[in-house]
Amino acid sequence: MNLLDRAWIPFKHRNGDIRYRSTGELADPDIVDVAFPRADFQGAAYQWLIGLLQTALAPADEQDWMQRFAAPPTSAELNAAFEPFVSAFELDGDGPRFMQDMDPLDDAKPGPVAGLLIDAPGANGIKNNTDFFVKRGQADAMCPDCAAIALFTMQINAPAGGVGYRVGLRGGGPLTTLILPEDPKASLWHRLWLNVLLPEQTRQRGQRWTPPIGDDAAIFPWMGPTRTSKQKDSHVLPDSVHPLHAYWGMPRRYRLLFEACECACDLCGQTTACSIREIKAQNYGANYAGPWQHPLTPYRIDPDKPEEAPLSRKGQPGGLGYRHWPQWVVSEDDNSPNRPAAVVHHYVAGKVGATRDARKWGDDVELLYSQARLWVFGYDMNNMKPRGWYAIEMPVMTLPDAQLYWLRRWAASFIDLATGAAWILRTQIKAAWFDRPADAKGDVGDIDLQFHATTQNAFYRALRDMQVALAESADLQHVPSVIAQSWYRHIRLSALRQFETRALSGPVEETAIRRVIMARRNLLYWLNNNKTVKTFANEGGFELWASDPQTTNEKVSA
Numbered sequence: 001m002n003l004l005d006r007a008w009i010p011f012k013h014r015n016g017d018i019r020y021r022s023t024g025e026l027a028d029p030d031i032v033d034v035a036f037p038r039a040d041f042q043g044a045a046y047q048w049l050i051g052l053l054q055t056a057l058a059p060a061d062e063q064d065w066m067q068r069f070a071a072p073p074t075s076a077e078l079n080a081a082f083e084p085f086v087s088a089f090e091l092d093g094d095g096p097r098f099m100q101d102m103d104p105l106d107d108a109k110p111g112p113v114a115g116l117l118i119d120a121p122g123a124n125g126i127k128n129n130t131d132f133f134v135k136r137g138q139a140d141a142m143c144p145d146c147a148a149i150a151l152f153t154m155q156i157n158a159p160a161g162g163v164g165y166r167v168g169l170r171g172g173g174p175l176t177t178l179i180l181p182e183d184p185k186a187s188l189w190h191r192l193w194l195n196v197l198l199p200e201q202t203r204q205r206g207q208r209w210t211p212p213i214g215d216d217a218a219i220f221p222w223m224g225p226t227r228t229s230k231q232k233d234s235h236v237l238p239d240s241v242h243p244l245h246a247y248w249g250m251p252r253r254y255r256l257l258f259e260a261c262e263c264a265c266d267l268c269g270q271t272t273a274c275s276i277r278e279i280k281a282q283n284y285g286a287n288y289a290g291p292w293q294h295p296l297t298p299y300r301i302d303p304d305k306p307e308e309a310p311l312s313r314k315g316q317p318g319g320l321g322y323r324h325w326p327q328w329v330v331s332e333d334d335n336s337p338n339r340p341a342a343v344v345h346h347y348v349a350g351k352v353g354a355t356r357d358a359r360k361w362g363d364d365v366e367l368l369y370s371q372a373r374l375w376v377f378g379y380d381m382n383n384m385k386p387r388g389w390y391a392i393e394m395p396v397m398t399l400p401d402a403q404l405y406w407l408r409r410w411a412a413s414f415i416d417l418a419t420g421a422a423w424i425l426r427t428q429i430k431a432a433w434f435d436r437p438a439d440a441k442g443d444v445g446d447i448d449l450q451f452h453a454t455t456q457n458a459f460y461r462a463l464r465d466m467q468v469a470l471a472e473s474a475d476l477q478h479v480p481s482v483i484a485q486s487w488y489r490h491i492r493l494s495a496l497r498q499f500e501t502r503a504l505s506g507p508v509e510e511t512a513i514r515r516v517i518m519a520r521r522n523l524l525y526w527l528n529n530n531k532t533v534k535t536f537a538n539e540g541g542f543e544l545w546a547s548d549p550q551t552t553n554e555k556v557s558a
Contacts (some may be wrong), residue, residue, distance in 0.1 A: 001144050001274075003089040003098060004082045008145040009045065010035040010268070011188070020145075024079040025053065027072040034188070036149060037268045039389050040118065043176060043377045044153040047296060050178075051247030054295075055212050055219070056081045063352065065198065072189045084215040088223055089472075091148050092258050096223045096463050099151045101253040101282065107346045110257060112280040114139045116150040118173075118379060119386045134549060140475070143265035143272040147256055158251050160350045160384045164283030169249030173381035174312040175320075177298055177328050177341045179396065191294040194351075195296065195343045201343070202246070202295055204237030218242040221250040221286060226460075229287035237290040246294045253282040295342040298328050303307060303337060307395040308478045310339060315380035319446055320392040321350070321452045322459045323415050329374060329396055330408045344374065352398040372396045394491065395460055403470040410466055410479045414487055417536050418455055422448045424526040425495045432503040432519035451498055484540025492527045499523055 001008075007020045012033040025031070028047060052300045056074070059065035073081070091098050114120040143152065147460055158165075159172035168174065179194040180186075199209050217224025219242045227236055238246075256276050263275025291309045299310040313327065316543050323341045327338040329348070340348075372384060377391035399407060426447040430437035470476055503516050526543055527533060 001091040001148075002011055002086060002156055003091060004086050004518060008148065010145075014185070020229065023082060024051070024075045026192070027075070027078060027187075029072070029187045029189070030075075031184065031188045033191075036550060037146070039377070039378070039391060040153050040157070041146075041149045043391070043392075044149055044156060044194075046178060046192070047132050047247070048149070048152055049192050050296070051083075052082070053192060053196050054202065054247060054351060055244050056200075057196075058087055059196065059548045063197065065193075065196070065351070068444055069193050072187070072193075072281050079442075085212075088214045088220040088279035091144060091256070096220075096467055097255070098148065098247075100222055101226050101285075102222065102224065103253075103282075104281050105255050105280040107254065108255075108282045110280055112140065113142050113147065113150075113256075113276050113279050115279055115281060116142075116147070116154050116254070117153060118159065119389075139266045141263050141277045142188050142257070143263055143270055144274055144276065144284070145270075145272075146265055146267045147276040151254060151256065154254075155250050159379070159381045159386075160181060161252075162283070162384070164213060164285075165281075166229070166251035166283075166285050166287050168251055169246060169288040169292055169525055170297050170312040173314055173379035173382075173386070174294070174376040175314055175328075175376060176296050177344055178296065178395070179343055179347045180375050181370055184236055188281060191496070194347065197295060197342060201346050202243040204238045204291065204293060206237075206241065206244075207241075208245045210241055211432060212242065216242060219244045220248050221245070225348065226253060226533060227286040228284050230284040234287060236286045237289075238292055243541045246292065249288060251286050251288060253285040255280040255432055262305060262418065293342070294341065298341050298344070298536045299339040300327070315378045315388070315390045317380060317387060317392040318449060320390045321392060322456050323419060323452060324376075325394055325459075325463075326408060326411055326415070326537055328376060329394075330411070347372065348396065348404075349401070372398075394443055395463060397467045399467060399470055400474075403474065403476075406479075407463075407466055407470060411463060413479075413539065414462060414533060417488065417532060418452065418459070419493055420530065420532045421491045421495050421527065422451045424530075425451055426500060426524040428519040430501060431522070432499075432516045447498070447502065450496060454494045454498065455490060458487065462487050478488045479540055481541040484536065485542040488533070488536060488540070488542070488544075495523065495527060496520075 004023055009021060009023065009026075010018050010027070011021050012035040013030050014019050014032055021028075021031075032355060034042060034049075036042045036045055057068075057078070058074050060069060089098050090096065095103060103410050108175045120138065138145075141149075156168055156170075156541075157173055158168040160167055178191075181190050183193065203209050212219055213509045214220075218240075221227060228234065257278045259275050259277060260273070261275055262271060262273055264271050265275075289309070292311070293310055300308045300313060302308055328340055329344060330338075330340065372395075373393045374396045375393050377389070379389055380387045397404075397407060398440070412486040426444055427437070428446060429447055430440055433441040447557065460474045462483055464541070466479065469483070503519065533544065
């Protein structure tokens, strides 16, 4: 089974049909998405296809990139580009196998194929019968198609897995950020091509770019002897491999065990003549270390410790939201800890500007979406245990660098105001509920989540308004008062409404009324007088309310 000529990918078409087709057909304008049976497979499929295009069809320059965006390749052109790499994408057989160990792992004991699923219970969980929420038996048998994408999903997300079971190149459970067209009906080609970089943009410090070939183990690690890590200091560093290795990292040692028997796949439901029920796994695979920065993942760098490796952004309890927008989208100066993914940075700083310049000279190119979307997804991991899968879409703003500086500053101040309001809201709701709120046990993080969910749409509207204002006035250096005041008003009203809903949601004992009144008074005082609030109002050029009008009956748009 070869992944470059087999019709193994379920593509979603404009009429809603889902049909299995080969990778050579992915630029068909009628194809709008992939349709794998799991959310993590869906995200992995995008990364697989982007990695394939980056490897086999990388644009020579910005002009070449724009031409491909405007005029997608034909199926014949794609197949011709993929043909040199066919040998690296064999899933079965006696030679190298895609994402599998060169060694047959004869000494390894076979285990269930569900071991490829990040959310499947481990051996100890099954042995000790502790798989209460993450159940065993969700995938006793897989078809080759699902096994292939499950294998890739595990390799690019690999969490801690016990002694010698290495984490992925980006660390365990990294976040992925992809640029998507604003138009939800855009073709899959345009969704993928927005995330393809020029060759030099994939290169990290110390790496050398060479034209990729299909049997290069520095790109595809399964094409050569396994890089093991039982010996001390046996790390895989960025400067020891090809820049494209980041897309094809392989920390785990696996072999799929194929059975020539009919299989009704437990994941996708299709019946095939071949099944995978067991795999072999061996520890001490490639141990990735050093300053890796994957092109599809945002990172955090400690400016005070430049010698330390950057840390990939990961999912955290509390989910993903607009409070993370700056660290994922907007590139900052060298002293900032935030490093958006390379695909995001080069979209904002390069692709849009290059297209705008080309149109100035009358070139017949399609204008890029100046308000694209950012798709952020990934696991929230607690070592080897997944706590949840998160995915969110948010806008991407594009402006010249000087104006982007002000957009970043204003957005940060808007988020600071919301973060402070969420904190005081949670604090005063607890004060209304309990005589001794500091001693109260239990997780009340849902208060913050609800507050940020309530204010999310207003934040994105404010971003749009800021972008328009900056585009209309190149020398604007303060946030327009109407935008700032609208945001403050929304934050204030949302906090008061949520307080009243939560604090009075159940029967209130007579002795508790005093607590509720005092807590609301403290909340209101913060919303009117806190230093963060006053600074925000001063920078926004508007006056704060001096009294407490009947605000909670006013309309707040969702």
